[in-house]
Amino acid sequence: MSGHDHEEEQNHHEPTYGTPILVFIGLVALTCITVSSTVIKLSATASVLLAMTVATIKATLVVYFFMHLKYEKKYLGLFFAIPVIILVIIFLWTFTDYPFRVYN
Amino acid sequence: MSSSHAHTSYLDVKDKYQFKPLNWILSVDHKRIGVMYLYTAFAFFIVALLIGVTIKLEKMFPGQQIYGPEFYNKLFTTHSVIMIFLFIIPTMPSIFGNFFLPIMIGAKDVSFPRLNLVSYWIYVLGAGIAVGGIVLGSPTSLIGGADTGWTFTPPNSTLSGSAVSSTLLAAFILGWGTILTAINFIVTIHRMRAPNMKFLKMPLFVWTLYVTSWIQLIATPVVGITLMLQVMERFMPIGWFDPTKGGDPVLFQHMFWIYSHPAVYIMILPAMGAISEVITTFSQKAIFGYFSMVLSTVGIAAVGYFVWAHHMFLTGMSEVAQFVFSFFTFLVAIPTAIKVFNWTATLYKGSIKLDSPMLFAIGFLFNFSIGGFTGLFLGALNVDVQLHGTDFVVAHFHYTMFGGAGFGIFAAVHYWFPKMFGRIINEGVAKLSFFLVFIGFNVLYFPMFILGVYGMPRRYHDYVSRDFFDPIQKISSVGAMILATGVIIMVLNWIISGSRGKKASDNPWGGTTLEWKVETPPTLFNFDKVPTVVNDVYDYDAKGGLHG
Amino acid sequence: MSNNQDGAFFYLGTSPHVEHEDKEAAKFGMWLFLYTELLLFGALFLAYAVYRSIYPKEFEIAASHLDRTVGTVNTIVLLFSSLTVVIAIVAIQKGNKMLSAFMLILTMACAFTFLIIKTFEWKAKFDSGIFLVPQSNIGEASAVLSALPQGQQVFYGLYFVMTGLHALHVIIGIGIFIVILVFLFRDIIHKKDVVFLENSGLYWHIVDLIWIFLFPLYYLVV
Numbered sequence: 001m002s003g004h005d006h007e008e009e010q011n012h013h014e015p016t017y018g019t020p021i022l023v024f025i026g027l028v029a030l031t032c033i034t035v036s037s038t039v040i041k042l043s044a045t046a047s048v049l050l051a052m053t054v055a056t057i058k059a060t061l062v063v064y065f066f067m068h069l070k071y072e073k074k075y076l077g078l079f080f081a082i083p084v085i086i087l088v089i090i091f092l093w094t095f096t097d098y099p100f101r102v103y104n
Numbered sequence: 105m106s107s108s109h110a111h112t113s114y115l116d117v118k119d120k121y122q123f124k125p126l127n128w129i130l131s132v133d134h135k136r137i138g139v140m141y142l143y144t145a146f147a148f149f150i151v152a153l154l155i156g157v158t159i160k161l162e163k164m165f166p167g168q169q170i171y172g173p174e175f176y177n178k179l180f181t182t183h184s185v186i187m188i189f190l191f192i193i194p195t196m197p198s199i200f201g202n203f204f205l206p207i208m209i210g211a212k213d214v215s216f217p218r219l220n221l222v223s224y225w226i227y228v229l230g231a232g233i234a235v236g237g238i239v240l241g242s243p244t245s246l247i248g249g250a251d252t253g254w255t256f257t258p259p260n261s262t263l264s265g266s267a268v269s270s271t272l273l274a275a276f277i278l279g280w281g282t283i284l285t286a287i288n289f290i291v292t293i294h295r296m297r298a299p300n301m302k303f304l305k306m307p308l309f310v311w312t313l314y315v316t317s318w319i320q321l322i323a324t325p326v327v328g329i330t331l332m333l334q335v336m337e338r339f340m341p342i343g344w345f346d347p348t349k350g351g352d353p354v355l356f357q358h359m360f361w362i363y364s365h366p367a368v369y370i371m372i373l374p375a376m377g378a379i380s381e382v383i384t385t386f387s388q389k390a391i392f393g394y395f396s397m398v399l400s401t402v403g404i405a406a407v408g409y410f411v412w413a414h415h416m417f418l419t420g421m422s423e424v425a426q427f428v429f430s431f432f433t434f435l436v437a438i439p440t441a442i443k444v445f446n447w448t449a450t451l452y453k454g455s456i457k458l459d460s461p462m463l464f465a466i467g468f469l470f471n472f473s474i475g476g477f478t479g480l481f482l483g484a485l486n487v488d489v490q491l492h493g494t495d496f497v498v499a500h501f502h503y504t505m506f507g508g509a510g511f512g513i514f515a516a517v518h519y520w521f522p523k524m525f526g527r528i529i530n531e532g533v534a535k536l537s538f539f540l541v542f543i544g545f546n547v548l549y550f551p552m553f554i555l556g557v558y559g560m561p562r563r564y565h566d567y568v569s570r571d572f573f574d575p576i577q578k579i580s581s582v583g584a585m586i587l588a589t590g591v592i593i594m595v596l597n598w599i600i601s602g603s604r605g606k607k608a609s610d611n612p613w614g615g616t617t618l619e620w621k622v623e624t625p626p627t628l629f630n631f632d633k634v635p636t637v638v639n640d641v642y643d644y645d646a647k648g649g650l651h652g
Numbered sequence: 653m654s655n656n657q658d659g660a661f662f663y664l665g666t667s668p669h670v671e672h673e674d675k676e677a678a679k680f681g682m683w684l685f686l687y688t689e690l691l692l693f694g695a696l697f698l699a700y701a702v703y704r705s706i707y708p709k710e711f712e713i714a715a716s717h718l719d720r721t722v723g724t725v726n727t728i729v730l731l732f733s734s735l736t737v738v739i740a741i742v743a744i745q746k747g748n749k750m751l752s753a754f755m756l757i758l759t760m761a762c763a764f765t766f767l768i769i770k771t772f773e774w775k776a777k778f779d780s781g782i783f784l785v786p787q788s789n790i791g792e793a794s795a796v797l798s799a800l801p802q803g804q805q806v807f808y809g810l811y812f813v814m815t816g817l818h819a820l821h822v823i824i825g826i827g828i829f830i831v832i833l834v835f836l837f838r839d840i841i842h843k844k845d846v847v848f849l850e851n852s853g854l855y856w857h858i859v860d861l862i863w864i865f866l867f868p869l870y871y872l873v874v
Contacts, residue, residue: 350802
C-alpha cells in the first residue's frame with residue numbers, strides 16, 4: 001500500500017534498439033569533432049568554451065536518451081535542473097573572487 | 105493492512121529476537137529508528153554541553169586555571185564537531201522527521217525503510233569514528249581529537265599533529281548518512297502522501313523537511329570531497345591548498361563554506377518548521393501566511409547558496425567577491441524576517457496557552473531574532489573587519505543555532521513527547537527548566553557580544569585581565585552553569601516522565617495535523633486505512649477525525 | 653514494503669520474485685543519489701577551473717604530456733559501454749534475457765578495458781617519476797614532481813585525484829553489474845521489473861558523463 005495508483009508504466013514508449021545506436025553514432029561524431037577542433041588556433045578561453053559546449057551537447061544526449069529523461073515524467077527533468085543550476089551558481093560566485101584578486 | 109496490529113503501539117509490538125536490543129537495532133520501523141536517533145543524539149548533546157561548560161570554566165578568570173591552550177583547542181573543536189555533526193544537523197530530521205513525517209502525510213512508513221535503518225547505522229559508525237579520534241587521539245597527540253576548529257582550515261589542519269584525519273573521515277561518513285535520509289524524505293513526500301494531500305496542504309514541518317532534504321542532497325557532497333582532499337593533503341604532498349606547491353588555502357575555505365553555509369539552513373529550517381507547528385497549535389489559530397511561509401522556506405534555501413563567502417571576508421578575497429557576498433547576505437535576511445513576522449502575526453489574537461512547548465517557541469522567537477539581527481552586523485563588510493574572529497561571532501551563531509535551532513528542538517521534544525511515548529512530561533518541572541535554560545542562555549551569550557565588540561578574540565584560551573573584561577567573562581561563565589543546570593533538569597524530566605509520567609491522550613494539545621488523529625503512541629503502521637484529507641491543514645474550526 | 657509483514661523486522665537479502673512496490677520511487681531515489689555524484693565531481697571541477705585560471709600556461713604544458721589518442725580511445729570505450737547497457741535494458745524489456753546478459757558482460761568488458769588503459773597511463777606517469785607518495789615514505793613527493801613548476805604540480809595532483817576517483821566509480825560499477833547479472837539470471841530482473849537494471853544503467857551513464865567532461869579538460873588543453 002504505497003498510496004499510489006498503478007500508473008507505473010508512464011513511459012508508454014516502445015523500447016527500440018535503433019535510437020540508442022543512432023545516439024551512440026552521434027556521440028562518437030561529437031567526440032571526433034572536439035578532438036579535431038584542437039588544430040584550430042583559438043584563445044584559451046574560446047577553446048575551453050568550445051570544448052565545454054561540445055561536452056554539454058554530448059552530456060545532453062546521454063541524459064536525454066540513454067538515461068531516458070525524454071520519456072520520463074516531467075518532474076524528473078525539472079528537478080535535474082536543480083543540481084545543474086546550483087553548480088553554475090557555485091562556479092560563477094567562486095569566480096567573483098579569483099579573476100579580481102589584486103596581488104601587491 | 106493487518107488488523108491484528110490495530111491497537112498495539114509500536115513500542116509494544118511482539119519481539120522477534122530473544123536479545124531485546126536487536127528488536128530495535130534491526131527494526132525498519134521509522135518510529136523506532138527515530139527513537140534510537142533520539143537517545144544517541146541527546147547523549148552526544150550532553151557530552152558536548154559539558155565540554156562547553158568546561159570551556160567557560162577555564163575562561164571565567166584570566167590566567168590558566170585548569171588546562172592549557174593545546175587542550176583548549178581540542179575542547180572547542182570537539183564541542184563544535186559533536187554539536188554540529190552529531191546533534192544539530194541530524195536531530196530534527198532524523199528524530200522528528202523520521203517519526204512524524206510519514207504520519208503527517210498519512211503514510212505507513214517512508215519510501216525506503218531499510219535504507220532508513222542503514223542511515224542510522226552510518227550515523228553510529230561516523231559517531232564512533234569521531235569518538236575514537238577524540239578518545240584515542242593520534243599517534244602524535246594523545247587524547248582529545250582534532251585541535252583545528254570544526255572549520256579545519258589549512259595549512260593548520262594539514263600540519264596539525266592532532267587527530268584531524270579521523271575527525272574528517274567521521275564527518276565524511278556522517279555526511280552520507282544524512283544524504284540517504286534526505287533521499288528517503290524527498291521520495292517519501294513525493295510518492296506517499298495521502299490522496300487528497302496536495303503539496304500546499306502539507307503541514308509546514310513537512311515543508312521544511314522537504315526543503316532541508318534538498319539542501320542536504322545538493323550541498324553535502326561538496327564538503328564530503330573537500331574533507332577527503334584535506335585528508336589526502338595531510339598524507340600526500342599534493343598541494344591542493346598548500347601555497348608552497350601552488351595551491352590556495354582560500355580555495356579550501358570556498359569549498360568548505362559552499363556546504364557549511366547551507367548547512368546552517370539545514371540546521372534551522374526543520375526547527376522553524378516545528379516552531380510553526382507549536383505556535384499555531386498553542387494559539388489555536390491557523391498559521392498566518394501559510395503560502396508565504398512555504399515561499400520563504402524555499403527562498404532561504406535558494407538564496408542560502410549565494411552567501412557562503414561571508415565567512416571569508418578577511419581572507420584576501422577580491423573586493424568584487426566581498427561585495428557580492430555581502431549583498432546577498434542582506435538579501436537572505438528577508439525571507440527569514442517574513443517568517444518571524446508571520447509567527448508573530450499568528451500569535452496576535454490567538455488563544456494562547458503558555459505550556460512548555462510554547463514557552464520554548466517564544467524563547468526561540470526572542471533568541472533567533474537577536475541572532476538574525478547580529479548576523480546583519482557581520483554581513484556588513486566594514487563592521488565585519490572589526491567583529492570577525494571575535495566572541496561577537498560566537499554569540500551570533502549560538503543565538504541562531506542554540507537559541508534558535510536548539511530551542512526549536514527542545515520545543516519539539518516537549519510538543520511531541522506525549523505522542524511518541526504515550527506519557528505527559530511533568531509540566532511544572534518543564535516550565536522551571538525552560539526558565540533556567542532561557543535565562544542561563546542569555547546570561548551566557550549576550551555578554552559575548554559586548555566582549556566581541558571590545559576585541560575579545562574567539563578560540564582564545566585566555567585573555568589579559570582588564571577592568572571591563574573580567575566581570576563580563578565571569579557573568580558569562582555563570583550563565584553557562586545556569587544553562588547547564590537547566591538543560592540537565594530538562595532532560596532528566598524527560599527521562600523520568602518517560603517511565604513515570606501520566607498517560608497521554610491522543611491529542612493533549614489540540615493540534616490539527618494528522619499525527620494528533622492517530623493513536624498515542626502510534627500503532628505499527630500508523631493508520632488503519634489511508635486517511636482522507638478534507639480540511640486545510642491548520643483548520644481549527646473543522647470537526648471530524650481521520651476521514652473527513 | 654511488502655516484505656515486512658511485521659514492520660519491526662528486518663530482512664537481509666532480497667527474496668526472489670518480489671516485485672518493486674513502487675518503481676517510480678526507486679527510480680526517483682536513484683536520480684536523487686546521482687545528483688550527489690554530480691555535485692561531488694562538480695566540486696573537483698571547480699578546483700580544476702580555479703587552478704586552470706591561475707596557471708593557464710602550466711596546465712597546457714602538463715596536459716601535453718598526456719596521450720591524447722589513449723584518452724580518445726577511452727572515451728569511445730565508455731560511450732560504447734553506455735550503449736551496451738541501454739541495449740541490455742531494451743533487450744530484457746523485449747523478453748530477450750540472453751541478449752541482455754551478453755550486453756551486460758560486454759559493458760563490463762568495456763569497463764575493464766577502460767581500467768586497463770588507465771593503469772597503463774598512470775604507470776607511464778609513475779615511470780617518468782611523477783607520482784603522489786605518502787609523506788612518511790619519502791620526505792617529499794617524487795623528486796621529478798617537486799621540481800616542476802607549481803602550476804604543473806597542481807595539474808598532476810588534480811589529474812590523479814579526479815581520474816582516480818572516476819576509476820574508483822568504474823570499479824564500483826563493475827561490482828554493481830556483477831550483482832545485476834546475478835539478478836538477471838535469477839529472474840529477479842525480468843520483463844515486468846527492470847528497475848534494478850535501469851538504476852544501474854543510470855549510475856553507469858553518470859560515470860560516462862563525468863568522463864565526457866574530464867576528457868577535454870585533461871587531454872584537449874591547447
